[in-house]
Amino acid sequence: MIKKILESRFLAALQYRDYRVLWTGNMSASAAAWALIVARGWIVWEMSGSSLFVGLVTFLAMIPRVVIPPFTGYLADKYDRPKVMASIYALNLTHTLILAGLMAFNQMEMWHLMILAFVNGSARSAQMPVGQALVPNLVPKEKLLNAIALNQATMHGSRLLGPLTILPLLASTRIEWAFLTCSFFYLISLIQALRIKTSSTGSMDSKKGFFSNFTQGVPYVYKHPLLKLIVMMAFFHCGFTMSFEAVLPVLSVERFNATSGGDFSLMMMSIGGGALISLIWLSGVTNETTKGKLFLNLGVISGLAPILLAFSPNIYFAIGSAALMGASQAGYMTLTHTMIQLATDDSVRGRVGAVYSVHIGGIMASMNLANGAMSDLSFLRLDLIVGSRVLLPADTMLTIGGILFIACVFISWFILSLRKIYRTGIPQTTLSQT
Template sequence: MHSTRQLPITLRILTGTQFGVFCLGNGLSLVGTWMQRIACGWLVWEWTQSSFWLGVLAAGDLLPVMLIGPFAGVAADRWDRLRQNVRAQAVSALLAVLMAVLLAIGHLGLVEVILLTTLQGTISAAIQPARLAMIRQMVGREDLGAAVALNSVTVNLARLIGPALAGMMMVGLDIIWVFVANAFLTTIYVVILGRLSLAPPQKSAASQPFLRQMTDGFAYVIATPALWLILTVMLLGGTIVRSMIELMPAIAVRTYPGNAMGLALLTGSAAFGAIISGLTIGRRAPVRLLYDVMLLWGLGAIAAVLLTRTTTPVLAAAAAMLLGAATTRGLISTQTFVQVTTPPHLHGRVLSLHGLIARGSPALGALIIGFFADRIGIGAATLGAVVVLAICFILLAPLVRGAAGSVAEAD
């Protein structure tokens, strides 16, 4: 036990807790998810040549969290989180099989892709609070920041590998095999989840009505200025900056016309930047995280403008890398702040609001920016959105300073 504690924190978490096994299974499943996401985006772009329809696809994948998220947060605090994940991932694997079958028999079109993607997104929204809250059951409070960063690295490593594999498969094989691969990898994740045995979480009072528990979570966030401010900053950053990832097919064709590998390269570059960002993050006091997030989303906004205005492949890849690094560090910092400052019995509910914003804001932004991109061009639409972000940050800055003072006193 003593020798385990002498290991670097990353190795200690990965080898000394069940979090390492969880990361392996989650990473494999996410590789498949990103492979399928790239394939669906490419199909929709080929069928429509429209940024707006890419936004609709992103909305189908990400917006269900707006309706499901608050209920899922109560479920994560009330019922077995591991069992919820096992069942949801099994259904997700079956949906990937269904998409492969429909594509094979020629019955997968624009409507079917959007509907099935929406169903997949609904399942992801339903289990996200339980999945994030499980991290607290696998590591101690002092290791939460490192665990959140490692989880983000897993997500972004999958975002690097998945698109690259999907791009190669779409060039050399029938696109149907992308959906088959996702089903296979998700099935492996189900098996791994079934072998985990987690410490019981601190439960909220089971006697409280379901809706009362839900409103308690909202009330806690509203009554905590630092929490609602950092979540508001993430809402703005996700809508204007993170949404660029969802519009990547429309961005890629400007630099790599008609080439699916170009889409994989830009998406992979963003993921590479995200991995480097996650691996290099250190421990930060909660008060510092409040300031960090505004700077990080600002850097991401600069990268988004450069990405949508250049047609030089090297510059586009560099901008995508900076975009991935800045947005990932912003998301890690926000989730770490939420995990560390929220009482354990409210974890699922507060994390459901975090997940609602993290998944919903990029979809909302992709719809809005995609709508304007079809009319004035994606470069002009992005620049306009970034100007709005800058104005909002200037208005929020005094409130953030005030909230930071209260966090510093409580820390």
């Protein structure tokens, strides 16, 4: 029975033992990461009462994705990828234990949260290119979309699992136990990384020096006829539609009158639930034309969903809008990741993944900081219909971001190579030729 389930087109990649081990480890690490984002964001809001500080701490957690991935991408191509992953999980385990200790002994200060957010962000940004480079070595090429979709499901779907796990702890203000829960998740990930048997490394050009090998991912991306366009669309998508963590706490308090982190956690859970449903369905899509059309349509919906959240009249509508955000954003990014992996030679996967992480990590860090800062500005509070509808500054930022990305998708239709993907799908036989 279990064998038949695993052989289904939705779970095909889980037939492979090392992929299953990686998948469960990633799920646990992602649950820890999203639980941490909620718990840390709520603590910052309670300590400061300012979206600017929430945005600043989120910025510090994300900005390492600009500087760390090139180093770990290089390490992922030079050393054994599972061992690099295990080292990263060990660092995050230590970090969450320190957080729990500071909270338990009432020693937490804002500067602690800022420094530890940077440490956590560094470890998370190191994990991404390593994991992305490892997946294609664990499954056959024809199962790659399924493997990436399931892998993305662990990251986005864990927005449901992680916040759900700590929801009772936030309600009871036992935040140290939320951080200990994150530690437990990271411990599972560490054990799973150590259980991977497949040896996976890239390769270095012996004719080139350290610096040339180190930076090889940059020219590879920007000289590729499609890869550079795919990366830039992901850059705008993440900046305009996925940089919302800094505004959710203020929305839950000022729009829906939340008195604890419960509503914030519910919205994050809804984003995760929507993502999980979308990715399970996407993992069974095999037709290339369908993939191309989905890439276009999910891009448009990704722009519309934050606008719906901004105009939500109550928490129930907001939860539905958040689920739509999760479904569309996760689906769009999964198709993006699949195209990048198909386009990239295994010898440089780690470094290309690093270039990709720098782009999306840098813009998400910057836009979270900007959104958090702008959400405190009163002139962005718009009275659309006098006395009946007021947009909070956070609502305004969500709306502007959504409109801008819809404009990006519209413009992309006039780029021949992207329009061809939208119409006929991903050209698997030619995409990797540079």
